[in-house]
Amino acid sequence: MVVLTIPVNQGLGNDSLIKISTKKYTMANTYYDAADLRKFGKITDWSEELGTKFFDYYGKVFEEGALSAREKSLIALAVAHVVKCPYCIDAYTKDGLQKGITKEEMMEAVHAGAAIESGATLVHGVQMMNKYNKLSM
Amino acid sequence: MVTKSLHARHDELAETNKQLKILNGGIFAEGELPYFKDKIGNTGHFPLKPKKLEILQINVGYMCNQICEHCHVDAGPDRKEIMTRETMQLCLEVIRNTGAHTLDLTGGAPEMNPNFRWFVEEAAKAGIQDFIVRSNLTIIRANGKYRDLPEFFKKHNVHVVSSMPHYTKGKTDKQRGDGVFDKSIKALQDLNAIGYGLPNSDLQLDLVYNPSGAFLPGDQVAMENDFKKALKEDFDIQFHNLFAITNLPIARFLDYLIASENYEDYMYALVEAYNPSAVENVMCTNTISVSWDGWLYDCDFNQMLDLKVTSKINHIKDYNEDILNDRNIIISQHCYGCTAGAGSSCQGSVT
Ligand code: SF4
Numbered sequence: 001m002v003v004l005t006i007p008v009n010q011g012l013g014n015d016s017l018i019k020i021s022t023k024k025y026t027m028a029n030t031y032y033d034a035a036d037l038r039k040f041g042k043i044t045d046w047s048e049e050l051g052t053k054f055f056d057y058y059g060k061v062f063e064e065g066a067l068s069a070r071e072k073s074l075i076a077l078a079v080a081h082v083v084k085c086p087y088c089i090d091a092y093t094k095d096g097l098q099k100g101i102t103k104e105e106m107m108e109a110v111h112a113g114a115a116i117e118s119g120a121t122l123v124h125g126v127q128m129m130n131k132y133n134k135l136s137m
Numbered sequence: 138m139v140t141k142s143l144h145a146r147h148d149e150l151a152e153t154n155k156q157l158k159i160l161n162g163g164i165f166a167e168g169e170l171p172y173f174k175d176k177i178g179n180t181g182h183f184p185l186k187p188k189k190l191e192i193l194q195i196n197v198g199y200m201c202n203q204i205c206e207h208c209h210v211d212a213g214p215d216r217k218e219i220m221t222r223e224t225m226q227l228c229l230e231v232i233r234n235t236g237a238h239t240l241d242l243t244g245g246a247p248e249m250n251p252n253f254r255w256f257v258e259e260a261a262k263a264g265i266q267d268f269i270v271r272s273n274l275t276i277i278r279a280n281g282k283y284r285d286l287p288e289f290f291k292k293h294n295v296h297v298v299s300s301m302p303h304y305t306k307g308k309t310d311k312q313r314g315d316g317v318f319d320k321s322i323k324a325l326q327d328l329n330a331i332g333y334g335l336p337n338s339d340l341q342l343d344l345v346y347n348p349s350g351a352f353l354p355g356d357q358v359a360m361e362n363d364f365k366k367a368l369k370e371d372f373d374i375q376f377h378n379l380f381a382i383t384n385l386p387i388a389r390f391l392d393y394l395i396a397s398e399n400y401e402d403y404m405y406a407l408v409e410a411y412n413p414s415a416v417e418n419v420m421c422t423n424t425i426s427v428s429w430d431g432w433l434y435d436c437d438f439n440q441m442l443d444l445k446v447t448s449k450i451n452h453i454k455d456y457n458e459d460i461l462n463d464r465n466i467i468i469s470q471h472c473y474g475c476t477a478g479a480g481s482s483c484q485g486s487v488t
């Protein structure tokens with residue numbers, strides 16, 4: 001199931017676009033607006049071909065395959081945290097609930113992502129050590 | 138945690154016209170989302186008409202031992218609407234002559250109706266193919282007088298359909314109240330012990346899953362596998378089918394959606410997940426719903442919104458299947474709950 005998309009035929013009219021842009025100016029303190037997630041499908045409006053290709057690909061990736069849809073949802077949740085995308089976090093928390101994933105499983109997935117992320121930072125410590133040793137007498 | 142029905146709280150959402158005003162207004166009136174009528178009209182499904190009648194669903198009263206937060210009936214111990222023996226007599230007359238193959242008793246907790254057992258005994262004699270009782274499980278453990286219900290169901294070959302929001306305690310108790318999970322597990326074990334739900338048993342035991350929050354149910358087959366695995370491993374419990382049911386935005390679930398500021402997102406999610414092939418098989422196309430006081434409705438949801446059938450036959454006392462079947466079904470935006478994803482009915486997915 002594609003959780004991030006909204007079908008193209010649900011697109012909002014031009015009036016709504018005007019409304020959205022007005023809102024942007026009046027609420028300039030928010031870069032992220034939760035309601036924008038619903039409009040994700042609209043990226044296709046400005047590049048039909050690429051947008052459609054992306055959503056087809058996206059949908060295909062999350063289908064049941066060698067990995068179950070449930071496993072993929074947990075991977076997506078972990079990655080969502082690592083790339084720190086609030087939209088993806090909302091989407092995959094909801095997707096996890098829909099799939100009956102428990103909060104304990106979700107939190108473990110977030111830790112798996114976080115562990116890799118901190119591991120990735122720390123493994124660069126070896127580079128630091130190498131450089132240090134090379135420069136030192 | 139909810140402790141009283143909307144009715145007992147005199148909440149304005151206890152009024153059905155208030156609920157309908159919300160469902161017809163807001164994001165729909167402003168044109169952000171299409172009306173259900175227009176949506177199904179695009180695929181030539183308006184007006185929605187019944188097909189062959191298959192299921193007679195009788196609501197024997199709104200009294201319940203539980204007060205679930207999501208309840209679309211607004212049921213609870215404080216509800217006094219209970220079907221009388223006289224109305225049951227009228228229902229029996231219909232049950233004996235109906236072309237429907239399934240009789241589906243629901244509530245509230247149907248077992249709390251003082252004439253429940255008599256009614257089941259009489260109805261069972263009509264020899265209907267599939268006789269369902271929707272039992273919330275905890276009732277079996279609620280009070281000594283209900284302990285023998287599993288045996289009673291078995292004696293009359295009743296098909297038991299029970300709700301179980303999750304296979305973990307936390308989620309179940311959050312939706313349905315503290316202690317519900319442990320009692321439900323015990324009740325399921327009691328049912329298994331006398332043969333209900335076992336792989337080759339004719340004693341049918343199905344579970345109903347509905348999401349404990351503002352999200353849609355996942356794939357029914359995947360959920361069934363997860364439930365089967367977890368209940369077997371953790372509690373040695375078996376059952377036949379799992380029906381994944383979408384919560385419709387009415388009564389207490391609507392109240393919850395509004396209070397938790399999830400209403401708009403939820404309606405968006407329902408509309409986005411609209412599946413035209415689910416429209417063909419929505420429950421109202423093969424079901425008639427009877428209320429505790431004998432009025433007829435297109436479905437249990439329309440009953441709770443007090444939208445009686447648009448037919449000159451609208452009460453059980455005048456029941457006539459042919460005339461009834463030639464009607465237009467009343468729809469509103471709550472209907473999007475029946476057409477989202479794989480669709481949803483009291484029998485689970487419809488596609
Ligand atoms: S959802 Fe079922 S068990 Fe819960 S209060 Fe409503 S009728 Fe009772």
Ligand code: SF4
Nearest residue numbers: 419420421436472475
């Ligand atoms: S809510 Fe009732 S009337 Fe509406 S689609 Fe569902 S079953 Fe039909």
